[in-house]
Amino acid sequence: MANPIDFYFDYSSPYGYFAAMKIDDFGSRHSRAVNWKPILLGAVFKVTGGRPLPTLPLKGDYAKHDMARSARFHGIEFKFPTQFPIATQAPARAFYWVNERDPVLARKLAKALYRAYFVEDRDISSPEVTADVAATHGWQRGELLAALSNPAVKDKLRSEVDAAIQLGVFGSPYVLIDGEPFWGVDRFDQMERWLKLGSY
Amino acid sequence: MANPIDFYFDYSSPYGYFAAMKIDDFGSRHSRAVNWKPILLGAVFKVTGGRPLPTLPLKGDYAKHDMARSARFHGIEFKFPTQFPIATQAPARAFYWVNERDPVLARKLAKALYRAYFVEDRDISSPEVTADVAATHGWQRGELLAALSNPAVKDKLRSEVDAAIQLGVFGSPYVLIDGEPFWGVDRFDQMERWLKLGSY
Numbered sequence: 001m002a003n004p005i006d007f008y009f010d011y012s013s014p015y016g017y018f019a020a021m022k023i024d025d026f027g028s029r030h031s032r033a034v035n036w037k038p039i040l041l042g043a044v045f046k047v048t049g050g051r052p053l054p055t056l057p058l059k060g061d062y063a064k065h066d067m068a069r070s071a072r073f074h075g076i077e078f079k080f081p082t083q084f085p086i087a088t089q090a091p092a093r094a095f096y097w098v099n100e101r102d103p104v105l106a107r108k109l110a111k112a113l114y115r116a117y118f119v120e121d122r123d124i125s126s127p128e129v130t131a132d133v134a135a136t137h138g139w140q141r142g143e144l145l146a147a148l149s150n151p152a153v154k155d156k157l158r159s160e161v162d163a164a165i166q167l168g169v170f171g172s173p174y175v176l177i178d179g180e181p182f183w184g185v186d187r188f189d190q191m192e193r194w195l196k197l198g199s200y
Numbered sequence: 201m202a203n204p205i206d207f208y209f210d211y212s213s214p215y216g217y218f219a220a221m222k223i224d225d226f227g228s229r230h231s232r233a234v235n236w237k238p239i240l241l242g243a244v245f246k247v248t249g250g251r252p253l254p255t256l257p258l259k260g261d262y263a264k265h266d267m268a269r270s271a272r273f274h275g276i277e278f279k280f281p282t283q284f285p286i287a288t289q290a291p292a293r294a295f296y297w298v299n300e301r302d303p304v305l306a307r308k309l310a311k312a313l314y315r316a317y318f319v320e321d322r323d324i325s326s327p328e329v330t331a332d333v334a335a336t337h338g339w340q341r342g343e344l345l346a347a348l349s350n351p352a353v354k355d356k357l358r359s360e361v362d363a364a365i366q367l368g369v370f371g372s373p374y375v376l377i378d379g380e381p382f383w384g385v386d387r388f389d390q391m392e393r394w395l396k397l398g399s400y
Contacts, residue, residue, distance in 0.1 A: 044258075047257060047258065048256060048258050048259055049256070049257060050256075050259070056248060056249070056250075057247060057248045057249060058244075058247065058248050058365075058368050058369075058370035059203065059250070059370045059371070061368065062368065062381055062383060063369065064237075066383070066387075069390065069400075070390070072400055073389075073393060082338045101341065119288070129240050165258075168258050168262065169258075169263065170258035170259045171258075171259070176385055181262055181265070182203065182265070183262060184386070185389070186384070186386035186389075187266075187386070189273075189386075189389070190269065190270070190273050193273060200269075200272055
């Protein structure tokens with residue numbers, strides 16, 4: 001089997017959420033495994049000077065409109081959250097902790113966390129809420145809550161974010177296919193072509 | 201015939217160039233006229249705090265890579281220009297001046313100016329170069345050169361840019377279809393769906 005695809009995303013990114021709903025199907029169709037890698041855009045923006053899209057003059061209003069329309073375009077449920085953007089340490093740490101134990105369940109949890117935030121309007125920046133979501137997916141609530149403040153888990157996330165920045169990851173979603181970078185759910189058409197032709 | 205589509209672009213924008221190579225065909229397929237409207241991203245960025253993509257940390261390197269790849273994806277000739285970005289008053293004024301005289305030729309000139317910059321690597325920020333390009337499309341070089349510093353032509357461009365900013369135009373390409381905004385050549389898929397379904 002060919003190299004896995006690396007899929008970088010932030011839990012506070014609507015376009016990351018849309019990509020998350022599509023990437024596994026994309027991977028299967030091309031016989032590629034997908035490495036899910038939650039990152040923290042806040043840390044990335046310190047390097048790039050970036051800011052959350054909806055906070056920008058003019059562009060911000062358009063972005064909110066485009067997010068809702070893009071959700072309909074892709075046929076994905078979406079409600080712009082009451083709290084936005086949010087810090088995403090809790091869901092990102094939960095993912096990495098679960099992933100070391102069960103990668104298949106980690107992916108299910110990743111999608112459930114995204115849905116909790118972007119469909120059910122639950123504030124997953126809260127460790128309590130993240131633990132609630134994990135509890136409905138078979139994890140011991142208390143054990144997961146403890147993991148979220150475990151120094152080893154914190155270090156794991158920090159080193160994943162640092163590694164991502166080193167690789168040039170500056171946004172969400174960001175996909176690496178054999179080293180070729182694709183930024184945005186609107187690059188799935190180019191990703192498709194890339195895998196079909198081997199490059200272009 | 202339904203309302204025309206408004207197509208905003210800056211002559212220094214690679215994605216605007218790609219859109220320019222596609223928009224007339226898109227309009228014809230949907231029986232819509234297209235109003236071409238060159239703007240000045242420099243003036244827009246003063247309002248939005250935006251900066252040219254290739255100058256941004258991390259994002260800049262990706263952007264250059266993505267521009268070249270997107271050109272191949274769309275099957276459009278492209279060479280990243282030696283001078284970039286450039287001031288685009290000269291080609292934008294040339295367009296509006298010609299457009300009042302012959303809208304069909306104005307569109308041909310618009311594409312020729314884009315090709316001069318993004319294929320032939322000619323610095324169209326220079327009135328001389330813009331006049332050279334216009335001269336090969338049937339315009340009197342001296343007359344066009346005079347128009348570029350004509351106060352009425354300058355006012356026309358200024359008022360078009362102001363009007364665009366009032367409408368929320370913050371980037372290039374930016375397309376308005378019956379008031380619905382689409383930013384980026386990567387929204388042509390959504391524009392297509394929008395016109396097919398009447399909305400979605």
